[in-house]
Amino acid sequence: MQKIKTPRVKWYGTWYEATGITAPQTHDLGAISADYDVAIMGAGLAGLSAALHLAELGAKVIVIESKEIATGASGRNGGFCSAGWAAPESRLINDVGPRHAQVLEALAIEGRDAMRARAFSPAYHAAMAKAGILNLTLSAPEGHELKAKDLSRFIKGPRYLAGHIDPVGFHFHPLNFMRLLAQDCMAAGVTLIEGHEAQCSLSPKAGYVNVTLGPTEHRFRALNIIWATGGYGDTKPPMLSRFLLPIRTFISVTAPMSTLLDEHIPTHLALGDDRRAGNYFRRLPDGRLLWGMGISAVSKPSSETIARTALADIKAHLPDLAQAMQSQEIGFDFAWSGNMAYARHFMPYVGALGPRSFALAGFGGHGMNTGFVAGRVLAQHLCGLQSEIASFDAIKKAPVYGRLGLLAAEGHYHLRRIQDRLAEYRVGGF
Ligand SMILES: Cc1cc2nc3c(=O)[nH]c(=O)nc-3n(C[C@H](O)[C@H](O)[C@H](O)COP(=O)(O)OP(=O)(O)OC[C@H]3O[C@@H](n4cnc5c(N)ncnc54)[C@H](O)[C@@H]3O)c2cc1C
Numbered sequence: 001m002q003k004i005k006t007p008r009v010k011w012y013g014t015w016y017e018a019t020g021i022t023a024p025q026t027h028d029l030g031a032i033s034a035d036y037d038v039a040i041m042g043a044g045l046a047g048l049s050a051a052l053h054l055a056e057l058g059a060k061v062i063v064i065e066s067k068e069i070a071t072g073a074s075g076r077n078g079g080f081c082s083a084g085w086a087a088p089e090s091r092l093i094n095d096v097g098p099r100h101a102q103v104l105e106a107l108a109i110e111g112r113d114a115m116r117a118r119a120f121s122p123a124y125h126a127a128m129a130k131a132g133i134l135n136l137t138l139s140a141p142e143g144h145e146l147k148a149k150d151l152s153r154f155i156k157g158p159r160y161l162a163g164h165i166d167p168v169g170f171h172f173h174p175l176n177f178m179r180l181l182a183q184d185c186m187a188a189g190v191t192l193i194e195g196h197e198a199q200c201s202l203s204p205k206a207g208y209v210n211v212t213l214g215p216t217e218h219r220f221r222a223l224n225i226i227w228a229t230g231g232y233g234d235t236k237p238p239m240l241s242r243f244l245l246p247i248r249t250f251i252s253v254t255a256p257m258s259t260l261l262d263e264h265i266p267t268h269l270a271l272g273d274d275r276r277a278g279n280y281f282r283r284l285p286d287g288r289l290l291w292g293m294g295i296s297a298v299s300k301p302s303s304e305t306i307a308r309t310a311l312a313d314i315k316a317h318l319p320d321l322a323q324a325m326q327s328q329e330i331g332f333d334f335a336w337s338g339n340m341a342y343a344r345h346f347m348p349y350v351g352a353l354g355p356r357s358f359a360l361a362g363f364g365g366h367g368m369n370t371g372f373v374a375g376r377v378l379a380q381h382l383c384g385l386q387s388e389i390a391s392f393d394a395i396k397k398a399p400v401y402g403r404l405g406l407l408a409a410e411g412h413y414h415l416r417r418i419q420d421r422l423a424e425y426r427v428g429g430f
Helices: 045-056 089-096 098-119 122-127 174-187 258-264 303-317 319-327 367-382 389-393 402-428
Strands: 035-041 061-065 130-137 162-171 191-194 197-202 209-214 218-227 245-254 270-273 280-283 289-296 332-342 349-354 357-361
Touching (some): 035 045, 045 367, 098 174, 098 389, 122 174, 245 303, 245 402, 258 319, 349 389, 357 367
Parallel strands (some): 035 061, 218 357
Antiparallel strands (some): 245 332, 270 280
16 A cells, blocks of 8 residues: 555644534623522533533533633534543443443433433424434444444454444534533523633531632622533632643544545445544545544644544554545544543542532533533532432542653553554454
């Protein structure tokens, strides 16, 4: 095969921004009242879900977003939504015990189903939801319903040994989904402020939290605050920084190539493999291929480097497609990264951080179902209703040790990549 040229990236934003519906008109500072029941920091999926559920339960809610709605992971992710958590089930059982693990797994299914109902509803047409995820294996073919010979109906990739289809999982345009969700929040009475960071201080009598918005010095009070800041932001409470690491991951999107995709990936299912640092990819409605890959705790690669890595990956897993892209001079139009918040045990923190302060963060690479359902659980808890919060309380806080932790995480991911290659080499001999 010919050497593949360094790809050219034409556009530096995300494909979602380029194809997104108009962002909703949020509130200006003049709309802020003196008092709220709950102030939420961060307008990602977790923050907006908590806001919507709280408002539906009758709470007076404000969301403060330091940038724009869904500029974090929630508006720039792979767009896969399936059951499960970032932590594998076996680890969950080990960490919290079988009873809480069962509750948490049921919540993850509820989260997927709630997202699915919303994404496929007529009002969310712009979320472009499509059903089905094909999970591919590179190293363990046993127990999969689709054997290698069946896979050619879906993908022309010699490395994939077997697979199974999750028909309930789905894929969608996450930024459009988030913009529609923000509209629903405002329709439910939530005040939504963009472009401000908040300083929060507990009042001496601990009856409420004073919130000051920088740089305007605009002030209000809230009975409770929720930190739903994901893997972003410098002003979160030390309690959260001590227990979560920001981990980066990467996505590239090719130029349109429908005819090639009809031949090499003749399916509209989303696809993902079972590497420890897995690849996930899917056809987009305008004939492009979205390719997601890799994780890093320390590096900040340029768009060109992200696209180059994607092409190397495609070349390794779909060599004929890479060859055809090369001969037809099809490159990448988009390449971007995003931050995820990870705890050492890969589970989120949902619940009390301190007096009147709550965490709703740490959903890792599996937040599209879990972030939504965790927002529902915390909302019910804050409204004094029965909820599954005890199962989140069972997740222990594990310190991440700052810069040292980032370096350790990077080493861990390198090791996982080597383990993947060895496993694939043992099975496939390449
Ligand atoms: C590239 C990529 C691909 C992914 N693919 C998938 C996938 O296919 N499926 C899946 O399930 N998950 C995926 N994930 C993970 C998923 O996107 C996240 O788990 C989820 O979006 C986390 O939601 P969140 O609300 O916790 O955080 P975010 O969406 O990151 O939201 C946090 C928000 O808080 C704001 N903020 C930060 N600090 C402050 C502050 N002090 N004050 C006010 N606002 C603040 C940020 O600007 C941001 O908007 C992916 C993540 C990335 C980065």
